Amino acid sequence: MTDAIPKAIVIGASAGAVEALLTILPDLPKDYPLPVFIVVHVPPDRRNVLAPLFESRCKITVKEAEDKETVTGGVVYFAPSDYHMLVEEDFSVSLSSDELVNHSRPAIDVLFESAADAYGPGLLGVILTGANQDGAAGLAALAKVGGIAVVEDPATAYAAQMPGFALAACPTAKVMSLKQMASSLLAWGAA
Amino acid sequence: MRDNIEDIEVELLLAALYQRYHYDFRHYAKASIKRRLIQACNQLHFSSISALQDALLHEPTTLPRLLNYLTVQVSEMFRDPTYFRAIRERVIPHLRTYPSLKIWIAGCSTGEELYSFAILFREEGLEDRTLFYATDINPTALQDAEAGIFALDRIQKFTENHQKSGGRTSLSDYYTANYGRAVFDKSLRSRVVFSDHSLVTDAVFGEMHLISCRNVMIYFDRPLQDRAIGLFHESLSRKGFLGLGSKESLRFSVHANDFSEFDREEKIYQRIAA
Incomplete structure (x- = not known):
């Protein structure tokens, strides 16, 4: 079975997120065709720290997601601290201050489940390093609608729990090192 | 024809909620509303959004319970x-x-x-x-x-x-x-x-x-x-x-x-x- 061509990418990461993302995001070209949505667990009072951090190190456009903005390719959207980030079926972003999910806001599951609804088989989801089980249910939901599930190799991840839980919930996921992931993301963008 | 049955159920329930009780959530952002309805189904023990809708129309006690899922925001004093x-x-x-x-x-x-x-x-x-x-x-x-x-x-x-x-x-x-x-x-x-x-x-x-x-x-x-x-x-x-x-x-x-x-x-x- 060949995978559908991805139309969007969702990434979830927790402990060790910045280092991991610095391995895979800087190589993405400015004209990368896909939108990339990222949830990183950060404390609620950290205002907009991720986008500026990555902006200076990436060629692709990086920003903090704004409520109701229309999704475009070639943009990395970070969920703001203390808000969930969701993708609507009209391909706009919405934010919510609904209760914590998996003790987190933003939560990876909330992004992945809404994006799975919006993009269906055109969604590629990546679970990176982390020390909790957020993202496992989201990745399973993504796989259920035919999306491509990818998990960082727990053996080499900074924190193995999150990739481990994701693999347990979604055994068909492809397991990759960060380096393999970086080149795969480029290849999917060129598909 | 639409594949996603839950999306159809969400729309029907919101229409029922409006027609029966005049609570209008039809123009709320869909992804959050759907999450909340699924959460309400799980916690109130309904097997589907349609089953929840049935109770909403025929069991008057369902409305206040559902509203707590659809509207209540947990906030903090002096938040931000x-x-x-x-x-x-x-x-x-x-x-x-x-x-x-x-x-x-x-x-x-x-x-x-x-x-x-x-x-x-x-x-x-x-x-x-x-x-x-x-x-x-x-x-x-x-x-x-x-x-x-x-x-x-x-x-x-x-x-x-x-x-x-x-x-x-x-x-x-x-x-x-x-x-x-x-x-x-x-x-x-x-x-x-x-x-x-x-x-x-x-x-x-x-x-x-x-x-x-x-x-x-x-x-x-x-x-x-x-x-x-x-x-x-x-x-x-x-x-x-x-x-x-x-x-x-x-x-x-x-x-x-x-x-x-x-x-x-x-x-x-x-x-x-x-």
């Missing part, structure tokens, strides 16, 4: 302390120049924001000349707001926030603790009118000097956001203030030009006198 600091340091000096004040807390939920404002206005010596309107569409939440009782384990966070907001007093001056609950002083509500009001279907009810509506419109789609902002514009006095949640903005609104950015960072806007 820098917002309240900006109100205290930048907005209050303007409000001081008026002999009487009307303040509207729109979508007050269980009252955390309302009590924050009541305490802030008392600290600033403005409470006696102020009338607060606290509105919500959820009658259960309004009752909770009116009761002013919060779990004691939330108070530490409220106290931290209050201090960071520039509080001039101790939060413990305003409540008594018993049996794991903090019961807020009822004198804080002596200047408050609690009322059922919908930003979706109801109209202007008074001329306000300040409207605070935080993390409510974030759940609306754009046309509904425009309706609510238009309602706020009509409800504000000349140069009245509008405070929004930290991720809400008037930037994409058709009413953007009717307001100036009074504090860009804290999302406080001022009606342009026209």
Whole structure:
């Protein structure tokens, strides 16, 4: 079975997120065709720290997601601290201050489940390093609608729990090192 | 033909909720509403959104239980302390120049924001000349707001926030603790009118000097956001203030030009006198 061509990418990461993302995001070209949505667990009072951090190190456009903005390719959207980030079926972003999910806001599951609804088989989801089980249910939901599930190799991840839980919930996921992931993301963008 | 059966069920349930009870969630952002409906199904033990809809139409006790999933926001007193600091340091000096004040807390939920404002206005010596309107569409939440009782384990966070907001007093001056609950002083509500009001279907009810509506419109789609902002514009006095949640903005609104950015960072806007 060949995978559908991805139309969007969702990434979830927790402990060790910045280092991991610095391995895979800087190589993405400015004209990368896909939108990339990222949830990183950060404390609620950290205002907009991720986008500026990555902006200076990436060629692709990086920003903090704004409520109701229309999704475009070639943009990395970070969920703001203390808000969930969701993708609507009209391909706009919405934010919510609904209760914590998996003790987190933003939560990876909330992004992945809404994006799975919006993009269906055109969604590629990546679970990176982390020390909790957020993202496992989201990745399973993504796989259920035919999306491509990818998990960082727990053996080499900074924190193995999150990739481990994701693999347990979604055994068909492809397991990759960060380096393999970086080149795969480029290849999917060129598909 | 649509594949996603849940999406069909969501639309049908929202139509039923509107036709039967006139609660209108049809223009709420879909992804969140769907999440909340699925959560309601799981926790209320319905096998599907259709089963929930059946109960909604035929079992009158279902409505208040469902509304608690669709509307109630868990907030904090003085949530985002820098917002309240900006109100205290930048907005209050303007409000001081008026002999009487009307303040509207729109979508007050269980009252955390309302009590924050009541305490802030008392600290600033403005409470006696102020009338607060606290509105919500959820009658259960309004009752909770009116009761002013919060779990004691939330108070530490409220106290931290209050201090960071520039509080001039101790939060413990305003409540008594018993049996794991903090019961807020009822004198804080002596200047408050609690009322059922919908930003979706109801109209202007008074001329306000300040409207605070935080993390409510974030759940609306754009046309509904425009309706609510238009309602706020009509409800504000000349140069009245509008405070929004930290991720809400008037930037994409058709009413953007009717307001100036009074504090860009804290999302406080001022009606342009026209």
